[in-house]
Amino acid sequence: MQCSYFDAGLCRSCTLLDTPYAEQLTSKQARVEELLDAHSPEWLSPIASPEQGFRNKAKMVVGGTAAAPTLGILDGRGEGVDIRGCALHLAPIHDALPVLARFITLTGLQPYDVPSRRGDLKYVLVTANAEGELLVRFVVRSEDVVSRLRRHLAALQETLPNAVVVTANLLPEHKAVTEGEREIVLTSRDRLTMTLAGMRLELRPQSFFQTNTPVADQLYTQARTWVDELGPASVWDLYCGVGGFALACAAPGRAVLGVETSVDAVLSARATARREGLDDVRFEAGDATEAALQAQPGEHPDVVIVNPPRRGIGETLARWLDASGVQHVVYSSCNPVTLVRDLEWMPGFRMRRARALDMFPHTTHLEVVTLLERVDSPATDRPRVRMP
Missing domain, CATH: 2.40.50.1070 (OB fold (Dihydrolipoamide Acetyltransferase, E2P))
Structure with a gap:
């Protein structure tokens, strides 16, 4: 992509603009595969972005x-x-x-x-x-x-x-x-x-929304595909924003809970769920880690989806997931470095699948979504999650 601002040295935000896009994508895929090499996931083909006209x-x-x-x-x-x-x-x-x-x-x-x-x-x-x-x-x-x-x-x-x-x-x-x-x-x-991803989401002014709509569409579709293959009875979407993952994974008889610190985003998500008649999908304003820690002992969803900021989910939530009865985690990360760090606190899970998505073309950043499955044997007599 040619950019007069870049050529004139006025804006260098797109640090990789002078690298052909195909090379950008190949390099990013190689880098994330190297970072996650120890986890040996099945890699799906990367999702490319339009080179321009993609930011909403x-x-x-x-x-x-x-x-x-x-x-x-x-x-x-x-x-x-x-x-x-x-x-x-x-x-x-x-x-x-x-x-x-x-x-x-x-x-x-x-x-x-x-x-x-x-x-x-x-x-x-x-x-x-x-x-x-x-x-x-x-x-x-x-x-x-x-x-x-x-x-x-x-x-x-x-x-x-x-x-x-x-x-x-x-x-x-x-x-x-x-x-x-x-x-x-x-x-x-x-x-x-x-x-x-086929959903009409309500966006209030202070709500977070992925800026690259074409790639975000693929991200939510991928998560929905994995969750539907698992067929869980209950799902938590932590760091849910306006509810994209939670709403994408809604299904008849499936209890879904989204948790997000932004009250504006929660109101947006509730408005979408109400308009679509999704009575089994609920949203609460609060801290993702605190919501998990406040769950009653032994209560857990079948699947947890996390989409944290660049700092990752952190040790407390990662260790809670590892000690819980959660069987699968869909972890969407905009910073693979913190994803690798968080996985060190989750030895009870293995990475089954992974996919890179170029949410941020012409920069060194990318999104990677992974499917984690439990490999240890937690107690089998724990009750299913009770929605708060």
């Missing part, structure tokens, strides 16, 4: 001035670099960014200047669904400027009618995060419907 979300730092805003990244001096033409984004996002830049000028919101710590607007976050509808979030420092967004909202919707959800996110602190805790919804709609 843009996280754009706002720089420059209100009269001439930049949307993109910051350089080493903390000044804005405009990359609104980035080819990784879906077409509706690509088309929306110039409109949003003009809207910033219309509102007179001053972009946040990192060196001086002055200004109103820090980020513009844009998510697109398959229908081209947009969720637009303006990350601002103070509620004082929200009235300006409200005042000009009709003008934005007239020039960008597919912006069906528009919010203001409050982030007053000067720190290296993208969003704050408080969200103010400015439109009548408060969620976007995202299609993934």
